[in-house]
Amino acid sequence: MRILVIAEHDHHSLKTATRHTLSAARQLGDDIEVLVAGNQCAPAAQAAAQLTGVRQVSVVDSPLYAEQDVENLAALLVEHIQRCGHRHVLVPATSFGKNLLPRVAAMLDVAQIADVVAVIDARTFVRPIYAGNALATVQSNDPILALTVRATAFAPVEDTSTPAAVVELATGPAVGRGRLLGRELTRSSRPALDSARVIVSGGRGLGSAEHYQQLLAPLADALNAALGASRAAVDAGFAANDSQVGQTGKIVAPQLYIAVGISGAIQHLAGMKDSKIIVAINKDEEAPIFQVADYGLVADLFDAVPQLTAAL
Amino acid sequence: MKILVATKRLVDHNVKIRVKADHSGVELDNVKMAMNPFDEIAVEEAVRLKEAGLASEVVAVSAGVAACQETLRAAMAVGADRGVLIETDAELQPLAVAKLFKALVEREHPMLVLLGKQAIDDDANQTGQMLAALLGWPQATFASKVTVGDGHVAVTREVDGGLETVEIPLPAVITTDLRLNTPRYAALPNIMKAKKKPLLTLTPTELGVDPMPRLRTLQVNPPAARAAGMRVASVADLVDQLKNHAKVI
Numbered sequence: 054m055r056i057l058v059i060a061e062h063d064h065h066s067l068k069t070a071t072r073h074t075l076s077a078a079r080q081l082g083d084d085i086e087v088l089v090a091g092n093q094c095a096p097a098a099q100a101a102a103q104l105t106g107v108r109q110v111s112v113v114d115s116p117l118y119a120e121q122d123v124e125n126l127a128a129l130l131v132e133h134i135q136r137c138g139h140r141h142v143l144v145p146a147t148s149f150g151k152n153l154l155p156r157v158a159a160m161l162d163v164a165q166i167a168d169v170v171a172v173i174d175a176r177t178f179v180r181p182i183y184a185g186n187a188l189a190t191v192q193s194n195d196p197i198l199a200l201t202v203r204a205t206a207f208a209p210v211e212d213t214s215t216p217a218a219v220v221e222l223a224t225g226p227a228v229g230r231g232r233l234l235g236r237e238l239t240r241s242s243r244p245a246l247d248s249a250r251v252i253v254s255g256g257r258g259l260g261s262a263e264h265y266q267q268l269l270a271p272l273a274d275a276l277n278a279a280l281g282a283s284r285a286a287v288d289a290g291f292a293a294n295d296s297q298v299g300q301t302g303k304i305v306a307p308q309l310y311i312a313v314g315i316s317g318a319i320q321h322l323a324g325m326k327d328s329k330i331i332v333a334i335n336k337d338e339e340a341p342i343f344q345v346a347d348y349g350l351v352a353d354l355f356d357a358v359p360q361l362t363a364a365l
Numbered sequence: 366m367k368i369l370v371a372t373k374r375l376v377d378h379n380v381k382i383r384v385k386a387d388h389s390g391v392e393l394d395n396v397k398m399a400m401n402p403f404d405e406i407a408v409e410e411a412v413r414l415k416e417a418g419l420a421s422e423v424v425a426v427s428a429g430v431a432a433c434q435e436t437l438r439a440a441m442a443v444g445a446d447r448g449v450l451i452e453t454d455a456e457l458q459p460l461a462v463a464k465l466f467k468a469l470v471e472r473e474h475p476m477l478v479l480l481g482k483q484a485i486d487d488d489a490n491q492t493g494q495m496l497a498a499l500l501g502w503p504q505a506t507f508a509s510k511v512t513v514g515d516g517h518v519a520v521t522r523e524v525d526g527g528l529e530t531v532e533i534p535l536p537a538v539i540t541t542d543l544r545l546n547t548p549r550y551a552a553l554p555n556i557m558k559a560k561k562k563p564l565l566t567l568t569p570t571e572l573g574v575d576p577m578p579r580l581r582t583l584q585v586n587p588p589a590a591r592a593a594g595m596r597v598a599s600v601a602d603l604v605d606q607l608k609n610h611a612k613v614i
Binding site for chain 1: 376378381382384391403458459460463482483485486487488489490491492493494495496497498499503504505506507509519522523524525526527528529530531532533534542543544579580581582583584585586587588591594595596597599600601603604606607611613614
């Protein structure tokens with residue numbers, strides 16, 4: 054196989070970003086292998102085999118990969134890539150992929166191309182720079198092209214009725230020196246930010262964590278939406294860190310993005326301006342968010358948001 | 366414990382950048398430059414570790430043009446003990462910077478290297494991970510809390526979906542996320558003192574590194590502008606538009 058997609062998964066199922074990444078891989082060719090490295094990860098490997106366009110799933114099932122230790126994963130990947138001679142290696146541009154792929158690329162002595170948003174040809178890609186305020190077309194002549202793929206720029210692939218073969222690979226070297234002390238994952242019954250059809254996002258205009266919850270949670274529930282936030286709202290403690298949308302937080306592109314009390318700093322716009330429909334509710338009619346909003350409502354959010362929730 | 370902290374000089378985050386008319390890049394002439402905000406957080410963390418008695422020396426490093434001296438002076442003004450400039454006019458990409466820093470690590474022997482998680486110009490988010498790979502050191506990226514212990518460090522990382530805390534042995538590479546700390550402002554007397562702190566200049570050749578770029582930028586374009594939207598007068602109008610025109614609810 055010439056094209057390797059590294060699956061992001063939780064051992065049971067694939068993260069949605071893997072489907073988007075595969076979509077980018079299919080623009081490079083059809084000789085596509087998906088690698089699933091995990092612990093008791095047969096369900097994730099089966100899910101990968103169902104994806105349209107996959108020729109082979111390689112699965113490495115070992116406790117070594119239970120916590121997705123980056124040193125162990127990188128060592129496995131470098132051996133596998135060198136043995137198989139892949140030309141392209143793709144991974145989602147998520148915290149998982151961004152942590153892992155630069156390590157792999159450096160071990161292979163090749164550049165890594167981050168946040169690919171368009172495939173021009175096998176060596177040429179478009180990627181955002183300066184928080185998406187410019188798009189660079191870059192070309193690499195390295196023997197291996199290592200790409201992180203921005204999910205919002207590629208449609209997810211669907212499942213197929215003819216699953217790909219699943220091949221087991223030997224476990225890689227045990228080189229990881231890290232020890233996981235704990236995880237605090239945000240538990241929510243709402244959709245995840247990166248896959249939600251609708252996102253309700255709040256900014257500093259909400260004034261407090263209580264207002265953020267009281268006003269935005271019912272609206273999000275009414276729309277089956279994910280909850281997001283601006284950096285200002287996260288810094289002020291209104292919302293959890295992992296709800297931050299923007300240049301250095303999550304990049305999202307839902308069908309509908311409702312920005313409530315968000316002024317629209319360029320760093321925030323970088324994270325949401327590819328949304329299909331943007332609604333802005335803000336009492337400051339000069340707020341930059343209105344320059345990207347399809348529908349702008351100049352109003353006091355404390356009146357408008359409950360009205361909107363009631364009207365749905 | 367010696368700490369090496371990386372600082373990149375780039376366009377100030379408040380500047381609205383412009384793409385050059387010939388699409389060769391972004392206009393950098395007569396634009397205000399500053400230290401990468403994530404690197405300010407890295408410097409602050411290194412200085413706090415020294416103030417807490419956990420580090421003996423903080424060495425700031427920058428790679429790039431001669432003007433990067435200003436960035437190093439800024440790091441020294443908030444508490445770095447000395448600076449090392451790896452001076453070159455060549456375009457530097459993450460792999461090359463990682464190789465330069467690796468060569469410097471082999472001279473300086475720090476136990477910890479701190480870097481910002483990404484530079485806000487190329488948004489690459491690679492240099493720390495690449496440096497860890499080249500050194501064969503463990504890495505902890507996107508740090509929101511760093512606790513140095515005896516021979517190891519516990520790092521709380523910001524990951525999609527929440528936080529995870531890992532313990533890695535030293536020496537190690539850590540990259541900083543936004544909420545690790547709030548960088549201090551440099552006091553005027555410290556800015557003056559920083560001018561007298563030692564600043565060593567090296568070249569890539571002296572470090573035995575060829576910084577040649579691997580990626581060629583063919584063109585740089587502004588993003589497609591969103592079509593102008595409309596103002597709605599009321600919540601009822603908004604709901605009508607979303608239901609009947611945009612058809613998204």
